Amino acid sequence: MSAPLKVALLGCGTVGGAVLRLLDQQAEDLAARIGRPVEVAGVAVRRPDRHPEVPAHLLTTDAHGLVTRPDVDLVVEVIGGIEPVRSLLLAAFEAGKSVVSANKALLADDGSALHHAAAKAGVDLYYEASVAGAIPLLRPLRESLAGDQLRRVVGIVNGTTNYILSRMAETGAGFTEALAEATELGYAEADPTADVDGFDAAAKAAILASLAFHTEVTAADVYREGISAVTATDVARAAEIGCTVKLLAICERVAPAGEDAEGGDSVAVRVHPAMIPTTHPLAAVGGAFNAVFVEAEAAGQLMFYGQGAGGEPTASAVLGDLVAVARNRAAGVAGPGVTTYAGLPARPIAETPTRYHVSLDVADKPGVLATVAQEFARNGVSIATVRQDGHGDAATLVIVTHSAPDAALSRTVTALREMPAVRAVTSILRVEGLS
Numbered sequence: 001m002s003a004p005l006k007v008a009l010l011g012c013g014t015v016g017g018a019v020l021r022l023l024d025q026q027a028e029d030l031a032a033r034i035g036r037p038v039e040v041a042g043v044a045v046r047r048p049d050r051h052p053e054v055p056a057h058l059l060t061t062d063a064h065g066l067v068t069r070p071d072v073d074l075v076v077e078v079i080g081g082i083e084p085v086r087s088l089l090l091a092a093f094e095a096g097k098s099v100v101s102a103n104k105a106l107l108a109d110d111g112s113a114l115h116h117a118a119a120k121a122g123v124d125l126y127y128e129a130s131v132a133g134a135i136p137l138l139r140p141l142r143e144s145l146a147g148d149q150l151r152r153v154v155g156i157v158n159g160t161t162n163y164i165l166s167r168m169a170e171t172g173a174g175f176t177e178a179l180a181e182a183t184e185l186g187y188a189e190a191d192p193t194a195d196v197d198g199f200d201a202a203a204k205a206a207i208l209a210s211l212a213f214h215t216e217v218t219a220a221d222v223y224r225e226g227i228s229a230v231t232a233t234d235v236a237r238a239a240e241i242g243c244t245v246k247l248l249a250i251c252e253r254v255a256p257a258g259e260d261a262e263g264g265d266s267v268a269v270r271v272h273p274a275m276i277p278t279t280h281p282l283a284a285v286g287g288a289f290n291a292v293f294v295e296a297e298a299a300g301q302l303m304f305y306g307q308g309a310g311g312e313p314t315a316s317a318v319l320g321d322l323v324a325v326a327r328n329r330a331a332g333v334a335g336p337g338v339t340t341y342a343g344l345p346a347r348p349i350a351e352t353p354t355r356y357h358v359s360l361d362v363a364d365k366p367g368v369l370a371t372v373a374q375e376f377a378r379n380g381v382s383i384a385t386v387r388q389d390g391h392g393d394a395a396t397l398v399i400v401t402h403s404a405p406d407a408a409l410s411r412t413v414t415a416l417r418e419m420p421a422v423r424a425v426t427s428i429l430r431v432e433g434l435s
Helices: 014-025 027-034 063-067 085-094 104-121 138-144 161-171 175-184 199-213 232-240 310-329 368-378 405-416
Strands: 005-011 039-043 074-078 098-101 149-154 243-254 266-277 289-296 300-307 355-362 384-391 395-403 422-431
Touching: 005 014, 005 063, 005 085, 005 289, 005 310, 014 027, 014 039, 014 310, 027 039, 027 310, 039 063, 039 384, 063 085, 074 085, 074 310, 085 098, 085 104, 098 104, 098 310, 104 199, 138 199, 161 175, 161 232, 161 243, 161 289, 199 243, 199 266, 232 243, 232 355, 232 422, 355 368, 355 405, 368 384, 368 395, 395 422, 405 422
Parallel strands: 005 039, 005 074, 074 098, 266 422
Antiparallel strands: 149 243, 149 289, 243 266, 289 300, 355 395, 355 422, 384 395
C-alpha cells in the first residue's frame, strides 16, 4: 500500500473517543477498503491531562497548527459549536485538507460558506454524523435521490425528546417527571435546553431541507417550538383519537395556492410537537431512536431508522464519511458537492398550511358549540371533527381542523380564549398525517 492517510482529530469527547477506538480496532479493514492505511496525526483538545487514554505524543492544544500541518490529509471535527470551529475548518480548507464533521449547529448556521470554501479548495466536506447519528441519511439525500424531486422530509431527529414523549405516552407521566427519568438514565444533558426547546432538531431540519430542496436553509429559517409545554392531558387526548405525540422536524416543498397560485414553490421548515396517527410509521419509533420519512415524486415513500445518538453510533457515521473522503483523496478527486440552484424562498409559519387539535372547557348550555364553530368559520378554518363530553354545568369540546394557514388557526385560538362561554383552552397541538 502507499503512504498512510493522516488524520487530524479535533475533539476527544464521547464521539471523538469512539472514533479513535474504531480507527484502532478496524485499522486493517479500513486500510483494505481505502487502499491506504489510516494514521492519526494528532488530537487537539483543550485539556490534555484529561485524556490519559490517548498517547501523549498525539495530544495538542494547538488546533490551528494541527489542521494546517503539511502532512495532514484529512480533518475530523467533533468539537461542536460555532467558534473557533468555523475558523479552524476554513483554515483546513485553505490548506487543502478535506473535512469530516459532526457539527450540526455550524452547518445549519453557515453551511453555505463552508461548502463554498471546500469547493474553492477542491476538497470534500462530509457531515453524515450531524443528523440522526448512525442512520445513513444525508448521503442518500445528496446522492442517491439526486435524480428525484423530494416533496417532504419529516423526522424524529432528537432522541432525548422522543424518549421523554414515549415515556409520557407509556406511563401517563408529566413532562417534568419524564425529563427527570431521561436525565437519570443519561438520555438528557444536565442542561437539556437545546433538546427540549427544539434547537437541536431545528439545526438538523435546516440541514435536511438544504439537501432535499437544493436551497440554502439556515437555522434562522426554521420555525421552532419545544416540548416543555406538552402535558399529560395532551398525550391522553392524542390517544383518544388514535394518535401519539412526537417532536417532528418537518421540511416541505409547498406549492402556491389561492392568491399566490401563479407564484413558485417555497420551502416550509418547522420543528414542533404534533399528533400523528398510531398507524404512521413514525409513531412506532420509541425511546431514544430516530427516524426520517421521505416523500419523493418518483421513489415514493422511504423511511430511515436507527440509533440517533451515542458515541459509537455517531462514530460509525464519521468513519463512513472518512472512508468516502479518503477514497476521493486517494483518487485525487473531490466528491459531489451540494447544490443550491433552486433558491426557493422560505415560507413563514404564518403562511404554512397545518391542522390543529384544540380542546376547550366550555359552559354546557345551548348555542355554545354553534358560537365556537362560527369563530372557526370567521377565520376561514374548516372543522373536520368535533367531540363533546358533558360534566355537570361544563363540557369539553375537542375539535380537529382541516388544513389552513397557521396564522388563521392562531387567530381562531386567540379569539376563543376571549369568548365568555369558553372557560379555558386546555390543549392546542398541531396534527400531522391524518387523511
